[in-house]
Amino acid sequence: MEDENASISYFLGTDALGRDILSKIIAGARITVLVVVAAVGTGVIVGTTIGLVAGYFGGLxxxxxxxxxxxxxxxPGLLIILVIVLVLEQSLETLIIVLAIVSWPGAVRLVRAETLSLKNREYVALARVAGASNTRIMIRHILPGVVNIVIVTATLGTGNIILLEASLSYLGAGIPPPEPSWGRMISEERQYIDAAWWTSLFPGLVIAMVVMSGNFLGDWFRDRVDPTLRQL
Incomplete structure (x- = not known):
């Protein structure tokens, strides 16, 4: 066992194979960013589209x-993901797809609510009188009004996606080896937690800090774009 505590050469120590923990965390960040951007982006696009259609047309x-x-x-979102991953081949693409699937409902609700308000505005009524199609009205006149909501949704959803990815990797159903993953780092090193606690602690701290940062950023942006909150 080659675990080393923090030193000048290895700022966060090394794992059982002598690999630098900090280097593994940085390598895992690349995969995490890819998964988050792809999953959140896909989920928000799908959710925004469905929310626009539902809010604009209403009725049935x-x-x-x-x-x-x-x-x-x-x-339960995690259970759904586990079932889908078990049915499909475990891969980075599969993980992105299933994370996107569980992330779109939140965008639907918020975009729909905003669309219900915007579709009755005077400029939308004028666009209808001018002969604009429903598609044009939704894209040109309503979508710009929900962009702020979409950005807030994406920012707040980032933390949830990171936690889900880390949970799946910890359970062995996330990013497949040899790609690095913060969740799998914790899973692989938990057997050494008594003798080398830092190998699991630092990846866990990184996950917690990134999730909290995403939530704080989302709350800040929501306060900036919501006039009712700015007045408080």
Whole structure:
């Protein structure tokens, strides 16, 4: 066993194979950023599109979408992901897809609510009178009004995606080897936690700090774009 505590050469110590913990964390950050950007981006695009359509057309379409979202939110997200990963081949692409699948309902609710408000504005009514199609109205007149909501949703969703990815990697159902992963680092090193506690502690601290930073950034941005909160 070659675990070393922190030193000048290895700032965060080394693991059982003598590998630098800091280097592994940095390498894992690259994969984490890729997964988060792809999963959150896909989920937000899908959720925004569905929310726009449901909020703009209303009626039966809105009822069907919202009943589906309500039913989906009852289901445990982690369990759904585990089932899908077990059915499909475990890969980076599969992980991104399943994380995107569980991230879109939040965007649907927020975008739909904002669309319900915006579609009755005077400029939207004028666009209808001018003969603009529904698609053009949604893209040119309503979508710009929900962009701030979309950005807040994406920012706040980042922390959740990171936690899900880390949980899956810890359970062995996340990013497959040999790609580095913060969650798998914790899983692989937990057997050495008594003798080399730093090998699991530092990846866990990085996950916690990144998640909290994402949440703080999302809260700050929400306060900036929401006029009702700015007045408080």
């Amino acid at each position: 379409i809105d009822d069907i979408v919202m009943r589906f979202v309500d039913a989906w939110n009852i289901l």
